[in-house]
Amino acid sequence: MYAEAVMLSKLFMGISLVGAEWVLYFLVLVSVYSVALILERLRFYFEANKGAALFRSSLRRQLQDGSWAEALKTVQKRIDQRAGDLESEMALALLNQREKASDCEVLNELAQDSMTRSRLIWEKNLAVLATIGSNAPFVGLFGTVLGIIKAFHDLSQQVGAGAQTVTAGISEALVATAVGILVAIPAVVAFNLFQRKVKSAKAEAEALKSYLIACLSSQQKG
Secondary structure, three states, X not given: OHHHHXXXXXXXXXXXXOOOHHHHHHHHHHHHHHHHHHXXXXXXXXXXXXOHHHHHHHHHHHHHHOOHHHHHHHHHHHHHOOOOOOOHHHHHHHHOOOOOOOOHHHHHHHHXXXXXXXXXXXXXXXXXXXXXXXHHHHHHHHHXXXXXXXXXXXXXXXXXXXXXXXXXXXXXXXXXXXHXXXXXXXXXXXXXXXXXXXXXXXXXXXXXXXXXXXXXXXXXXX
């Protein structure tokens, strides 16, 4: 048992003596990946929100006027544009039920199915950004610890080396923590902004869903 513990200790020491360089390279790769995800999500949300306000207002006006055929054309045109919003698929699913006898609960479940599938696309890769934002500082701290271990080990191997040797090694090791924080900040900021976009879009979709169901219910009763 003691021999195994010694062997493990030597193994961990050998890993530690590699230093923090590989951690820095890893953080750089994570940073590039994080920036790519942020740019992809920015492009997606920009395209999904383009013309969304006009679509909602047009659809509401047509439903208020009882122009069901025009409303269906508006929704189909929005879908053909591949906008990727949360409302168009849901609106199409509800409008296709206009001639069928469906109560509010059935209509609500039908709309929720479309919205849930669309929301999964809106939330794509947000968990990855949250993971990067919450764990990058710890990865950087891990690199710093490795660098400090290496600095003290190098000091022990150099006869007559002074404090300057240790401080130089520690200062280099602290770079890993700084890089980890630097990687985390844009990921956390982007995650929070994107979460707000998703919540806002979901609220708009819920409002339009309620309006559609109310119009369908009054039309079926009439």
